[in-house]
Each structure stands twice: as structure tokens, then as C-alpha cells.
Amino acid sequence: MLEDLLEKYPQQEDQLIEILLDYQSQKQHRYISEEEIARIAAHLGVSESKVYSVVTFYTFFSTEPRGQHIIQVCKDVPCYINGERTMRSVLEKLLGIRVGETTRDKRFTLEQTSCLGHCDGAPAMRIDDKTFTNLDENKIKAIISEYRGAK
Numbered sequence: 001m002l003e004d005l006l007e008k009y010p011q012q013e014d015q016l017i018e019i020l021l022d023y024q025s026q027k028q029h030r031y032i033s034e035e036e037i038a039r040i041a042a043h044l045g046v047s048e049s050k051v052y053s054v055v056t057f058y059t060f061f062s063t064e065p066r067g068q069h070i071i072q073v074c075k076d077v078p079c080y081i082n083g084e085r086t087m088r089s090v091l092e093k094l095l096g097i098r099v100g101e102t103t104r105d106k107r108f109t110l111e112q113t114s115c116l117g118h119c120d121g122a123p124a125m126r127i128d129d130k131t132f133t134n135l136d137e138n139k140i141k142a143i144i145s146e147y148r149g150a151k
């Protein structure tokens with residue numbers, strides 16, 4: 001699967017982020033393994049450490065298997081001063097995991113992220129591709145319960 005995807009892209013370093021985004025979005029558990037980092041580096045003719053540094057720099061990439069839904073709580077200043085810590089602990093309690101962990105049933109992974117571009121609705125979080133703003137405890141409970149009910 002990775003080789004098929006790599007064939008679609010020119011062997012140029014400036015394609016790196018596009019390749020990583022494309023591949024991770026298609027892969028089960030949405031992560032990029034060390035072995036895949038090496039294969040991508042070889043395809044582009046760049047060092048493995050270059051690819052690894054990109055994967056570990058951006059919060060939307062992961063080197064660890066993740067859950068079906070990825071919850072990312074914004075940790076930047078506007079969200080922080082509007083209750084990010086409380087929202088994070090509500091999520092940790094509801095899910096029974098800490099930031100950086102995945103629930104045992106592999107449904108949810110909880111992460112922190114930089115600004116989601118919705119500071120006027122702080123505190124904010126993203127689940128997969130959807131952003132939720134003006135969070136409070138009840139809103140978070142309703143959102144998680146909705147995701148738990150969905151397949």
C-alpha cells in the first residue's frame with residue numbers, strides 16, 4: 001500500500017508532508033511506523049532523521065497506533081486561559097485515559113494540539129476532522145456520548 005501511494009508522488013523532498021498526510025489518513029490506526037519512515041525517506045532520497053523529525057514535530061502525525069477517533073485538545077494560550085485544563089481532565093475522566101493514550105477498546109486517542117484557529121470559541125478541541133468550540137463539561141459529555149453511540 002505504501003509503495004502504491006509513493007508512486008503517485010514525484011521523488012522530491014517538498015512532497016514529504018503531502019505523502020505523510022495522504023498515507024496516514026489511509027492507514028488503519030492512523031500512524032506512521034519507523035519502518036515506513038525509512039521507506040518514505042528512501043523514496044525521496046532524504047535522511048530518515050529528516051522524515052522522523054517532521055513526523056514528530058507536527059501534532060497531526062503519530063508514530064504510535066491510534067484509536068478510531070482522535071481527540072485533540074487545544075493547549076495554546078486563549079484555550080488555556082479559558083479552561084483547557086478543566087476540559088482535558090473532564091475528557092481524561094470520561095475516557096479513562098491520559099493525554100497521549102488510547103482507550104482499551106481502541107475507540108479514542110487523546111492528544112493535545114496547538115491552536116486550531118478557533119480562538120474566539122476557546123476552549124476548543126478537534127475530533128478527527130471536526131472542531132468543537134465553547135466547550136464546557138456538559139458539552140463534552142454530550143459530544144463523547146454521541147461518538148460512543150456512533151459506529
Ligand code: FES
Nearest residue numbers: 074076079115116
Ligand atoms: S488557542 Fe485554542 S483554538 Fe486558538
